[in-house]
């Protein structure tokens with residue numbers, strides 16, 4: 001089994017005398033900045049003036065321009081959207097990197113696909129929480145944490161690993177477990193996971209099931225509960241105890257249906273197409289198309305997003321969730337954390 005590192009294995013002293021700049025204050029940025037600060041580290045946030053700036057000031061963190069924050073920090077964590085990182089790096093960060101500084105990422109995309117080419121005299125590593133930023137913050141506040149991966153791209157000082165682990169401990173990941181990876185593995189598995197299973201796979205499966213029932217004449221509300229709402233309850237059981245635990249809880253009829261019909265839906269053809277998705281990630285085809293889409297101001301992204309937001313499942317879902325106060329409350333609580 002791969003070695004999993006926990007808080008007790010980590011000495012954070014190596015990071016205590018350093019200044020950490022968190023560039024960006026979005027999903028991951030706010031969580032890293034606040035968690036590190038509350039863990040006793042010296043944090044400055046780098047931003048442009050705007051919504052995030054105001055939020056960071058309101059949250060009581062020290063906020064400066066990206067260039068100023070990068071200049072005064074020893075450890076610079078870039079938590080901007082991946083597609084904007086190269087521009088901000090070139091304009092406001094690159095010239096302020098000093099020998100022995102650390103340049104840090106939460107996703108290997110830009111380094112792995114050569115969009116950012118760091119100088120040779122700095123440490124370059126990643127600390128990637130395996131969960132959404134708002135949960136990185138919420139679980140930390142609850143005394144728990146989200147697991148994280150760390151990977152070393154360049155170890156100039158000879159201390160990159162110690163600094164990476166101390167950073168991961170500071171954001172709370174050492175309570176859940178920290179695993180070593182490489183920029184290549186983190187980038188390719190992260191992109192594959194979100195495309196084939198977690199986001200793309202799950203939304204396409206839910207929509208296909210919902211449409212099948214509605215097209216067969218069943219009520220959209222029933223189809224919504226069956227194909228979307230209940231998925232959360234099933235995933236909770238998977239999360240807590242794996243496949244066996246989930247199957248223990250469902251009826252034998254459901255389990256038999258799982259065995260005989262699951263492989264009819266997700267079959268060898270699906271897996272072959274998953275391999276194609278993985279190949280496009282590995283060859284850089286996906287990265288290139290996404291970078292070009294951004295250069296063209298996202299014509300396809302916007303069109304697909306608009307169409308998806310108008311899908312019947314979204315309309316029905318909104319009405320039903322409005323009638324479930326507990327779901328609504330949870331969503332509002334999440335939003336509050338999100339804007340924190």
Ligand code: NDP
Pocket residue numbers: 023024025026027028029046047048049050051052053066078079080081082084088106107128129130131132133134
């Ligand atoms: P967000 O989209 O949530 O972050 C946006 C932040 O970047 C905002 O604070 C925004 O400020 C700021 N920003 C955008 N453009 C600029 C600019 N030109 N100059 C200064 N600030 C700017 O990003 P995420 O947290 O989703 O992602 C950050 C990194 O973390 C990425 O590398 C991502 O792959 C990785 N990651 C993300 C996860 C997640 O949970 N979302 C999970 C694991 C890794 P403003 O308000 O001014 O626009």
Ligand code: MG
Pocket residue numbers: 107190191194
């Ligand atoms: Mg990702």
Ligand code: MG
Pocket residue numbers: 254
């Ligand atoms: Mg049932």
